[in-house]
Amino acid sequence: MVKNVHLHYEKxxxxxxxxxxxxxxxxxxxxxxxxxxxxxxxxxxIEKKFSLSRPTITGILKRLEAKGFIIFxxxxxxxxxxxxxxxEDGNSCLEEIDGMFRLMDNRLCDGFSEEEIEVVCRxxxxxxxxxNEGETEKADCSIIKEREV
Numbered sequence: 129m130v131k132n133v134h135l136h137y138e139k140x141x142x143x144x145x146x147x148x149x150x151x152x153x154x155x156x157x158x159x160x161x162x163x164x165x166x167x168x169x170x171x172x173x174i175e176k177k178f179s180l181s182r183p184t185i186t187g188i189l190k191r192l193e194a195k196g197f198i199i200f201x202x203x204x205x206x207x208x209x210x211x212x213x214x215x216e217d218g219n220s221c222l223e224e225i226d227g228m229f230r231l232m233d234n235r236l237c238d239g240f241s242e243e244e245i246e247v248v249c250r251x252x253x254x255x256x257x258x259x260n261e262g263e264t265e266k267a268d269c270s271i272i273k274e275r276e277v
Contacts, residue, residue, distance in 0.1 A: 141232045153188055155225050158197060161214045162222055170209040197221055
């Protein structure tokens, strides 16, 4: 059921985001870059964060670069890696698509009280922890209540 909810959420969000020529995966990478702020991010960090393969991340990053939303710079930590930097156009795009995510979040949680949303979130985090053999998830439920860009 969780996967079914995810598939419907992503399908609806991708349909809404199509007008901006964006996908949910591309948007999530942009949000990740924004939330990490000044921390140096390279493709391997994104692979780990989203549990996606190198070719998938490479494709996402190439499309974001072609759209002018990111640029690659030299890594200050390790010359073997490229640092990924969010551009002004990337930041502007994030402001627009944030509203699309909020719309879908509101649609998803329509009819739920704040307490019910909190309980569902806690249960989902516990499920993730169970599947990761007790490792706690770094995320918390606050992102459901408020997504800041």
